[in-house]
Amino acid sequence: MNALLALFGVAILFVIAYLGVDVLGLHSLFGIVLPYAAIFLFLIGFVVRIFQWAKSPVPFRITTTSGQQKSLNFIKSNNLESPHNTTGVIGRMALEILFFRSLFRNTKAEVKENERIVYGPDKWLWAAALAFHWSFLIVFLRHYRFFAEPVPEFILKMQAVDGLFQVGTPIVFLTGLILLASVTFLFLRRVVLPQVRYISLLADYFALFVIMAIAISGLLMRHFYKVDIVGVKELAMTLVGFKPVVPEGIGFIFYVHLFFVCVLFAYFPFSKLMHLGGVFLSPTRNLANTNRIKRHINPWNYEVKTHTYEEYEDEFRDVMREAGLPLEKES
Amino acid sequence: MSDIAKKEDLAKVDLNPPKKDWMDPKVEFKKGTYNYGSNPGSMKYLGMPFVRKLDPTAEDWELPENWKEIILEGLRDRIKKYRSLRIFMDCCVRCGACADKCHFFIGSGDPKNMPVLRAELLRSVYRKDFTTAGKLLGKMAGARELTVDVLKEWFFYFYQCTECRRCSVFCPYGIDTAEITMMGRELLHLVGVGIDWITTPASNCFRTGNHLGIQPHGFKDSVDFAVDDLEDLTGIRVDAPVNKKGAEILFVVPSADYFGDPHYFGFLGYLALFHEIGLDYTFSSYASEGGNFGLFHSSEMMKRLNAKIYAEAKRLGVKWIIGGECGHMWRVLHQYMDTMNGPADFLEVPKSPITGTTFEHAKSTKMVHICEFTADLIYNNKVKLDKSRNDHWKVTFHDSCNTSRAMGLVEEPRYIINNVCNNFWDMPENTIKEQTFCCGSGSGLGTDENLEMRMRGGFPRANAVKFVHEKHGVNLLSCICAIDKATLPPLMEYWVPGVEVGAVHELVGNAIVMKGEKRTTDLRSQPYETEEPEAEAVKAEEAN
């Protein structure tokens, strides 16, 4: 149900792009106004969200330790899973952010006959997530060729590797296909796996469908409904230079692609996609397990009502004396 | 045990959620799956608001008129105070990696016990009142109105989470359900909703220094009783000072250690060990509890109960502190104490008077785990150990949630065990160390009325024990947590009969060779297994 609603939403977005560009011919709106608005929303929204997070302190050092602490010399500590210094934290965060360390641990629990539970390794989510994020990143970076003149060398090298197989005209980029395949997989597991289907919200499907729409429109544009690529770059470069001009004759599919990208950018800061920023700030991961080495300060630490020893002795003085326990005051 | 379903039936768990949407709140308070409400007397003693006897099954919870405002204001306040909460509310992508990591979900199949949904219970309310999308789109954005039914759902499920943090290990963003459960419980307390097995121990602890409400003379009696017992067992009379000023070390244990069974044998182990190495230490009747049920209540309550440890260390003029075997106690000592009640600048950096080792890793908090202390003694050959005295035990080790996932204390106890007994087998790797399964009764849920849920929550742990029990004949589940020692025995009796539960320092106490001792039995008064292995072998041959 949530999936259908989200699909419906994305279909409406497509209709909007179709009506706007193909029927009404609002090229400036879709080529200039919306991209500016989207990137503006993205940047402001992103900064505001991070500030919201940053404004709340981290009162306690609540590292989740996933390995041996540093304690005694003869016991080998695990600086990546239970970091005891900045190097360890950086290593742990790098593993988490670049290689999804925690997802790699994933297992699947099954309750069998005869009161037995078994745990099998389950790396599919990890593999798909990794493929998805890395290919998306590379696809994103490849688009730099439209925003930089001359095109930087590393972008060209990246393209060369990405198009290693030299299949098709223009050459098929592997990452484009991997992106579409992995996002499709992530969608399928959401509808096929009962547990994941149960927890999925409309927003979860919506993000996947928008990204799917971006990938599909991009691939269609590159390989089937080709557009004047020079015109596209011209538009991009004038946008970057804040003197936007929409060149004549860029194909409709381009505007569809661009519109979905705008939707993604504008939606980003208001959604779960902010995990891009959040993963860096998660206190259970980015804090070293140095709790007993260095005092962590809680800025709002306040005095609380305690039961002092004096109050305690006052209440129990007689029985304490009888039991032969030393006293501060005799009466 | 009699009024709970047979294990064959309890183990029939379907992990596939129902077709119906989760967003309609509906809780059925079935006998055996929830805890009783707080005792008004205890609430009053602690100065908690809206004192009344809550009956969770009642239709009317007698909430204050403005309960909704109070909760939403409380949530707003906590979002400002805790970055963790804010980020955990915003970042979850619902990938489902945590779903089958929770022992309560595996044991019950109730989809709202998937960590992600437990968090969504709070998150949906957060969306409704704190995010634009939620305000505008409502249910479509996964937002829910806070209603009495939602509140009841919170109560039910935030007290079906043991704050064990296993899900946090698997979450790609480290989202820690313990943090969410803790916040949820704090919010519930704001409108006078709590459970008695947390409130009353906290109140006892506040007054008498320990959860059981044992008064100073009672505490002294217990220690003396243990000293007598140890003399009967070993022929050696040890000194166990209480409230002794000027001792080098303050020793703080969970109160169950000197009252509970099988904790008590571990307590005897401590006494024997400290006597043998000639440690200058003292107990305190005022700080006669390291465990902290305040942790399960609110951060404020945690601080109020914890304050006595440093205060007592200061009053007695000790140099540093050792803490006994306890799980959640160490969560507080390791991750909260120094921040809340420190700095402990009146203490010295812990240095073992026996080995000369400086415990650099505790140089700020000045508190050392007994396993760290003992492992260091063993490594430096300061104690004479006879492993064979534990030959009647085939041992496995249960990592407690907090020592493994909040401290990283993983190898110290194993080092000790391997040095004090001959037969040790770890359980399968998905069930130990950072992936250890909770006993199912942590964070104040270990009540009799909650037995069914405890047996369900403990099912994954028991299942792993059963594996080594069948494969290696394991008959002792050793652990370093007071709640474990209290709640694993019924769990074993239910799922894996034939496995006992014991403290790591019970094994130490058995193995340690004391000068001048006259011992023929272990600390449980069972004879050592000196001749038996051969006898068994003969029997086996005869059978063939």
Place this chain on the structure above:
Amino acid sequence: MYDAGKIIAGLVIFLVLVTSPMWYKAATGTKGEAPELKYVTESKVCVAETEYMKAFHMDLLNEWRDDVVRRDDRQYEGLEGKVYEKSLSRTCMSCHSNKDEFCDRCHDYAGVSVYCWDCHVEPAEVQ
């Protein structure tokens, strides 16, 4: 504990990266306009419409290559029934003999590398 310094530093890095096309443009000083193509021929028509050629020339060339190499089919009927030889060097390059100022300008601009010249000999430039 806020770690404000680290968060702001991270945020600045992120913003600089996201807006890097602006900085790159400022640093290189190029306007990034579409390249001017130099037409060295007098002819006013190509084998197909300009619009089509802009977007699909690579498909046409590919088709030609396959027709010629695999099917020995060398005739192409272009606009208004005019027949061309399917040949990069002899048909295309006869008008667009200036690879540098015609092909490369757009390809470089759009960051597209072609493998035409893996097999074909690059033409000597006609000035």
